Amino acid sequence: MPLTKEQIAQRIARELKDGYYVNLGIGIPTLVANYIPAGINVVLQSENGLLGMGPFPYEGEEDPDLINAGKQTITTVPGSAFFDSAMSFGMIRAGKVDLTVLGAMEVSEKGDIANWKIPGKMVKGMGGAMDLVASAKNIIVAMMHTNPKGESKLLPECLLPLTGVGCVKKIVSDLAVLDVTPGGFKLLERAPGVSTEEIRSKTAGKLVIEGDIPEMQF
Amino acid sequence: MNKVIANAEEAIKDISDGAVIMIGGFGLCGIPENCIAALVKKKVKGLTCISNNAGVDDFGIGLMLQNKQVKKMISSYVGENAEFERQLLSGELEVELIPQGTLATRCLAAGYGMPAIYTPAGVGTEVAQGKETRNFNGKDYLLEFAFEAGFAIVKAWKGDRDGNLIYHETARNFNPLMAMAGRITIAEVEELVPAGGLNPDSIHTPGIYVHHIFQGKGYQKRIEQRTVRKKV
Numbered sequence: 001m002p003l004t005k006e007q008i009a010q011r012i013a014r015e016l017k018d019g020y021y022v023n024l025g026i027g028i029p030t031l032v033a034n035y036i037p038a039g040i041n042v043v044l045q046s047e048n049g050l051l052g053m054g055p056f057p058y059e060g061e062e063d064p065d066l067i068n069a070g071k072q073t074i075t076t077v078p079g080s081a082f083f084d085s086a087m088s089f090g091m092i093r094a095g096k097v098d099l100t101v102l103g104a105m106e107v108s109e110k111g112d113i114a115n116w117k118i119p120g121k122m123v124k125g126m127g128g129a130m131d132l133v134a135s136a137k138n139i140i141v142a143m144m145h146t147n148p149k150g151e152s153k154l155l156p157e158c159l160l161p162l163t164g165v166g167c168v169k170k171i172v173s174d175l176a177v178l179d180v181t182p183g184g185f186k187l188l189e190r191a192p193g194v195s196t197e198e199i200r201s202k203t204a205g206k207l208v209i210e211g212d213i214p215e216m217q218f
Numbered sequence: 219m220n221k222v223i224a225n226a227e228e229a230i231k232d233i234s235d236g237a238v239i240m241i242g243g244f245g246l247c248g249i250p251e252n253c254i255a256a257l258v259k260k261k262v263k264g265l266t267c268i269s270n271n272a273g274v275d276d277f278g279i280g281l282m283l284q285n286k287q288v289k290k291m292i293s294s295y296v297g298e299n300a301e302f303e304r305q306l307l308s309g310e311l312e313v314e315l316i317p318q319g320t321l322a323t324r325c326l327a328a329g330y331g332m333p334a335i336y337t338p339a340g341v342g343t344e345v346a347q348g349k350e351t352r353n354f355n356g357k358d359y360l361l362e363f364a365f366e367a368g369f370a371i372v373k374a375w376k377g378d379r380d381g382n383l384i385y386h387e388t389a390r391n392f393n394p395l396m397a398m399a400g401r402i403t404i405a406e407v408e409e410l411v412p413a414g415g416l417n418p419d420s421i422h423t424p425g426i427y428v429h430h431i432f433q434g435k436g437y438q439k440r441i442e443q444r445t446v447r448k449k450v
Contacts, residue, residue, distance in 0.1 A: 047318065048244045049388050059446040064247065064439035065375075065389040071245040072445040082387055084394045084422075085244070085270070086326040089319025093337065112342075122307070123315065124297035130345060131319030134338035165342030 002174035003191045003216070008142050010035045011189075011216055012101055012172050015140060016042050023047060023092065023132060025102030026070045028142040032101055043079075045097055047088050047128040052080030069128065089128065093135045100136035102129060104143045104168070106158045109205035111168040111180040113141065114160035126163060133164030145173035145202050152204035154178070154185055175199050177216065183208050189216045221381045222410065223430045226256035229404045233369055235262050236289075240325065240365070240396040241269040241279060242372035245442045248389030249278050250373040252406045252434040258285055266290040268367055270321060270392055272302050277440055286310070294318035298442070317345060320362050322395055327364035329398020329427065334363045370400025373434070374423070377407035378414070381428030382421045390422065397423045406434040 003011065009031035016022065016036060023045045024030050033055075036042050044053040046068040053068055054075035062073040091097060106114040113133055116126040133139060146152055154171065171178045176199045177189040184206030187199060192215050200207055223229055230253055233239065239257075243249030257265075258281045265288050272291050273280035282288050283301050290312040296302055305311035316324075317339040327335050336359035340346050350361040372393040375386035383405055385393055397403050405423075410433040 046388070048247075049391050056445045056447045058449050062441060062444055062446060063387065064441050065387040067245065067247050067388055067441075067443070069244075071247070071442040073441055073443065074445070076387075082385075082390055084385075084390050085318065085322035085392050086395050089322055093319065093339075122303050125293060125295035125315045126317055126345075127295040128318035130317035130343065131337070131339040134341060162343045 001191065001193050006031060007218055008172050008174060010218065011177065012140055012142055013037060015099070015170070016040055020098040021045055021051070021096060023097050023100045023136070025100070025129070027103045029101040029103060030070065045088070045091070046074070047085070047092065047132070049083050049085060049088050050076070050080060051083075052077045054080070089131050092132060095135065095137050097136060099138045099140065100132050101140045101142060102132065104141045104153070106153050106155055106160050107141055107143070107168050107171055107180070108155050108158045109180070109184040111166045112158050113163050113168050114158040116163050117161045119161070129163050133167045136167070139168050140170045140172060141168050143171065143173050145175040145199070152202050154203045154205045156205045175202065181208065186210070187213050189214055191216055192218070219381070219425070220379045221425065221428060221431050222379045223432050225432055226252035226406065226434070227259070229253060229406070229430050229432055230256050230260060232402065233257065233260075233262055236264040237262065237369060238266040238268070238367045240367045240370040240400055241267055242370070242391070242393035242396045243278070244270050244388065244391035246274065246278050246440045248373050248385065248391055248393055249273070250371045250406050251437055253371045253404060254278060254281060257287065258282055261285065261287065263287050264289045266292065268292040268365060268396075270294050270318065272296045272299050274298050274442065275301050277438070283311070290314065292316060292321075294321050322392060324362055324365045325392065325395035325399040328366065329395065332364060334361055336360065337362055365399055367399060368401050370396040370403045372397045372403065372405050374405055374407045376409045376411055376416060377405055377431050378411050378416050378425070379431070380413065381405065381425030381431050382416050383407065383423035383428065384416060384420055385422050394423045398427045402429050403427055404429065405431045407431060408434060408437060
């Protein structure tokens with residue numbers, strides 16, 4: 001069975017390490033916050049100007065001055081700090097944020113990412129995505145392995161306009177966990193019940209398979 | 219130095235057709251509601267607005283779009299606005315999309331008196347087209363220029379007659395950066411305190427950057443995405 005969105009988030013959460021500063025993008029990446037492993041201390045950065053993002057507020061306690069980069073109402077945690085947008089991207093650019101998790105429409109075998117623009121459709125903008133991918137030390141992409149037509153989104157070259165070049169390090173899709181390596185997409189784990197052959201058939205870019213590939217456990 | 223003026227109408231009286239205006243805020247958080255309402259009432263046209271977002275259909279910069287006052291938007295993200303989309307597709311509105319960190323840093327550069335900055339955001343993408351690229355220590359960076367804007371309009375939580383400003387929570391966002399970057403900076407505040415009422419150690423924007431300040435009123439502070447959890 002392919003992973004659900006929650007399971008993709010759950011699997012990505014296992015990459016978190018104690019002491020990490022993490023920026024989570026909109027969509028599946030946001031769900032990662034729900035699966036931070038017990039005993040691990042992670043500080044969430046929201047690029048609109050907050051370190052130490054807490055959960056959604058209780059009903060009736062929403063604060064219009066306290067939102068995340070997805071414009072959702074949120075809370076702070078003990079130790080939170082506010083700052084302006086230049087400092088926010090300053091800390092991102094300076095490599096202070098340990099991990100960025102974001103979604104993608106396409107990723108190439110060289111680690112290029114496209115996630116902001118589809119020609120012919122209304123373009124809403126890149127927001128902070130280009131800044132994040134250009135500077136993050138480690139980028140994990142959460143995505144579906146194929147588009148609704150069944151076509152691979154893991155490609156030799158991105159077809160859509162790029163967000164960043166050679167920046168993606170790891171992909172957690174609904175079918176697999178893969179590292180982006182100089183040799184191409186290296187298969188590390190399979191979704192439960194998903195075969196290596198299925199992953200191979202749905203990966204258009206170069207796929208490296210070495211030895212037995214374990215199944216993810218949930 | 220007393221920079222206090224009566225209201226939003228007086229604050230924007232020098233803004234005329236074709237002006238370039240920075241408008242603070244992120245989404246609808248920390249936007250100068252009073253000045254936007256005054257600009258809508260004044261019906262100035264042909265404006266270039268530098269702002270991270272373009273509001274929603276019936277609030278924020280969206281109100282100026284409904285009124286067809288905006289010629290060009292310079293933003294990082296412009297979703298959530300049907301009238302914006304209609305004007306863009308019909309060619310009535312020009313849009314320049316800029317990476318959010320670049321937008322912020324181009325404001326910062328203006329306020330710090332620096333003509334340009336180098337940033338890696340957009341290298342290898344269409345954002346890099348026509349821009350000077352320079353390699354530092356093995357990594358490519360784009361040359362991006364400081365903004366030049368006739369006016370900056372910002373919203374702060376507290377301010378004093380000297381124009382010193384303090385922002386609240388994530389309503390800070392682009393406000394202090396734009397406050398530094400405008401040739402004329404207008405600040406509307408939720409609470410105008412008596413002289414000496416702010417702790418000098420806590421000031422986010424020193425008054426030297428601010429030309430006019432006034433006590434705002436009737437803040438709606440709309441929430442774009444109300445997300446909550448249930449008490450268990």
